[in-house]
Amino acid sequence: MTPTPSLLDVSELEPAAERVRQLLEQLDRILLGRSELHRMVLVGVLSRGHILLEGLPGVGKTALVKALGELMSLQFNRVQFTPDLMPGDILGNHILQDTDSGRREMTFQPGPIFTNILLADEINRASPKTQSAMLEAMQERCVTMLGVTRPLPDPFFVLASQNPIELEGTYPLPEAQLDRFLFKLHVGDVQAEVLEQIISSRRRGEAPKTDFQLTGEQLAELFAVMERIFLPKPVSRYIARLVAATHPGGGEATEAVNQYVSYGASPRAAIAMAEASRACALIAGRPTVGFEDVRAVAAAVLNHRMILNYKSRFDRVSTRDVIDGLLESLDETGLDLPSDMQVTATGEAS
Amino acid sequence: MKPARPQGECLQGWTLTPTLSLKGRGGTCRECLPVDQTSRMIDRFRRHVWARLGLRGAVGAVSLWLFVWGTVVLISRAAVGVERLPLAWGGVGVLVAIIGAYAVARRRVPTAANVRAMFDRQSAAGGLVMAAAETELGGWSGRVPAMRLPRVQWRGGRAWGVLAAAMLFVAISFALPQRMVTIRTDRSLDISDQANQLNEQIEVLAEQEIIDQTKADELKEKLEQVKADATADNPVKTWEALDHLKDTLSKSADRAAEQSLAQTQKLTESQALAEAMQQDQQANDPQMSDELNAAAMSHLSDLLKQMQQNSKPFEQAMSKHKLDPNALAPNESKQMRQVFTDQSLDPQTQQKIREALSKLGLNPEHVAPVDRKTLDELHEALKDQTLDKAEREALRQQLAKHEMNKSQLSPLTDEQLKQVEKALRELGLSDEQFALVPGDEAGKLTSEQQKQLHEMMKGAQTGKKFRQVYLREGLDARTVLKAHLSLAKVQMQHHQQGMLERAGTELMWQLATKTLDKAQADAEGPLFSPDQLDTAVGLMNQAAPETFEQMKQLGQVDDASVEDVSKMIGQKLPSAAEVGKALDAVDPKLLAEAIGQVAAGAGADTTAWNAHVGMVDSWAIEELWRLLADEWLPDDEMDMLETKLEPHQLPAAQLPTLNDEALRQINTAFKNIGLSEDDFALLPPPQRLTPEQMQQLAAAAGACNASKLSLRARMAKLENVKLIDAKMLEKMKKAGECDSSGLAAFLAENCNSMSMSQMLSGIPGRGGITRGRGDAAMTWKDPASEQGARFQEQMLPTDNLEALKNSDLVGVSLGAPEVTEAKAATSSSALANTTAGGGSASKQTLLPRHRAAVQQYFKRE
Structure with a gap:
């Protein structure tokens, strides 16, 4: 039996939480009106996950990624995915080069993937071949070419973007690749007030300069703290039940799941x-994961992993609707009381 | 995020004050409980949840059980009729349901981990509460937010409503009266009215003794069964059963009605006859002759006897009116009298018959009924002096059939039989005529004869057997006693002559005395009627003195016994009526001879009479003599009798005073002898009935009338319950109408020209297959209705119908149409009068002037 790890000490957690808060504040300062998106992106980063950003052009996807790279002192590369983009264009190529000894030998020229943050812009425009070239990199965080495996810099994140319109000439991401993205976040429109603020405060859209920058050590500390965020068993059970409930025919599957999910x-x-969820708890300054953390990330995690059937299209049911119904119906605590029984908080204080 | 708790603040951020702080609770306020108490709260909450789940389940289970219980109660009470108390044990099921519900609820109670998770969520602890169960919180324990015990609420309004309904259902199932829950599986058919009517009819029939009580009970039982089985599903069966019962009752009632009607007719006839005879007798100038009176009385007696046997009401009325049909009947045996008066039998033959019967110990008068054919056969047999054994056997059988029962013969010893045979020979019987004695001759007594003789003696020795014999054969005591005494006398005579042994005498005496003793001491009822007893005693009286004397001489009886028996016998002196009867039985010729001897002053030497008159009837002569000597008649009658007897040389001093009845009987006896009334007009006018007979006639009329009324009342009861219709009652009424005056007039008119049988068969209006006499009134049935009656239809030929269509209606008249021959004969067409086949062919009338046109049409080129 593995020994039960002790909770993070307050003194350990609070500085880390403070740094994360500062990082969020900076992001919110750089990109106006996107605090929730920033929070989810930060959750993804702290979880060392890849994020797929979906939104219309010009909504600030690239700016967000650039700002994140700058604030976290991480190397940043941007690749514009096009149909003629080849895997070598991303992973790198071997080129013939003269050595100091006068000999010619093939040397590896790393591609743009060898960076900390890779912005794969309009990833769905690349061919499947090129898209699949990223599979190993995203999962194994290394690149194997000509039998030689080369690790990618740590940390390594892929923040991909795709345009939900202009689908002609695009190649939808295969499920295997989609599954490798931690989140799929929708970058929506901004409010008029936010736009007004952008226009008035940003000439040519340039982001304001910031002096806050997270060092590599600090980032490593954050990752270390993340490792010690405690996940209680009821919460893990809830996560398991929630994921299991996404399968049609499952014990706790809702009617919508059974009807619309393939x-x-x-x-x-x-x-x-x-x-x-752990990342959420860290951002909230808690050493343990609560049900609210799970609920906060559930939609972002599940929405690109559930495949709906055609009936959902006819009924105009989105993945988000199904997930909301699931979260609504599934009791986190697992009390499983009859429907005519209710637990109210206005009970007697002992 | 909630800021870190500053010093002196609770987890909720409240400032701790001395009043809020609680000792022993970690220095926290009431709202902020230490984590270590969470487990207790969890346990408490789980108990609350269990309680609520148990209550919820119990309400549901109890409701379900109550519905089941109530249903079972209703079904049990409805189908089986179970009492309430045993069904109340179903209440135990409520307890079981509650216990079961809590047991099931216990398994549904959330685990502690789940409850903890719920607490965590409720208190927004962000997983700290949950983590506390798995690891040390360390510095974070102070940051666990306060927890309040959540309240578990159950919205059980609907369940409570169902429970209330279930309880109400159970209460109703118990409270409903049994009659309301009883299921009538069969739709019964209400036949109570019909059943009541039939029941009433059965009771009336039983009350009127038309059916016996057993039959009535059986019918009632059947009726109850029909009532019980009456279902509306198969009403035909019930109605058929009811009809069958009704038919049975109706038939019984109809039979009773027919019987009552017939009895009423007989009663009416009897009443009319009795009243007519009364009227005739009370008239100044009675028209009915003695013969007619006797015949009428005999007929009336027969009718009354028939009625007595067939009608219970009449039997009751008879006892009420003290009516005795025997008192009405003439004493003669009509058949025997007819035989003896029949000119076809010569006096010698009659004498032989008489002697033969007398030697059998039988009085011819009491042999009746003997039919004419039997007597003829007997006559022929006796006439033929050369009877063989088979013929004698046949003769004995005939005699036994009509006069003697085999059981009256007892086995006598051979010695006794020899003596009897000798005694009988003294009477003049030849061997061929009466061969009793066993021996080597043809007249040997067969074993059957011996057995018969033995039975006879045995039967005579005990009163009971004697009585059985008497009852079975219809013989009166006098006949039997006479037989014995005759034999005894013969034996006594022969005893005197040394022919009989002492044992034979003793036997005869014992027979005589014991028979009388048994007759008197028989507890089962009188052995003899008073008349018969008197007769028997008289006979004993006649025989006893001699017997006693003999017995005394032989030393077989002491003086005391003789005195006792004499006293007993002396108390039973014969009445005048008995004397008359005795006289009636006397052979007329012998009687005449006896009287002649009496007149000749032969005295009372009865032994001398015996040689002439015969042992039996000599006593009657003696009695007659004694009566005459006692001078019972009034002086004028004595004078008249003396005068009348003078030609017979009867001493006037010896003429007794005779009463009317005695004189009448003497007169009858004398008439039988052949004396004319001119020669022997001793008696009062013979057509006059005695007061007793008149009284009996009145009693008969009264009894008949009462019986008729009783029968009519009986029929009225049957009519009341609709067992018979009113027509039958009306018939009864008509049948009971008695026109005694008319009958009296008819009798007065025809009594001299018609016999009684002719008059009875010729009463006008009797109908029958003879259709009555020519002047009998016709009897009509009820007039038939003319409704629906019509003339027979007559089919007219089709041409006549066609002709009618072309005719003119002149008018309609009543009566048959007149047919004029001339009109029917005229015809002007070629095809007229041609008959068509039932009118199916088309018939054209072709006039002569059209012939040319037709020929032209068919003309060929």
């Missing part, structure tokens, strides 16, 4: 959800 989320989704 395939539910994979076990990787449960892992991702647990990690993301």
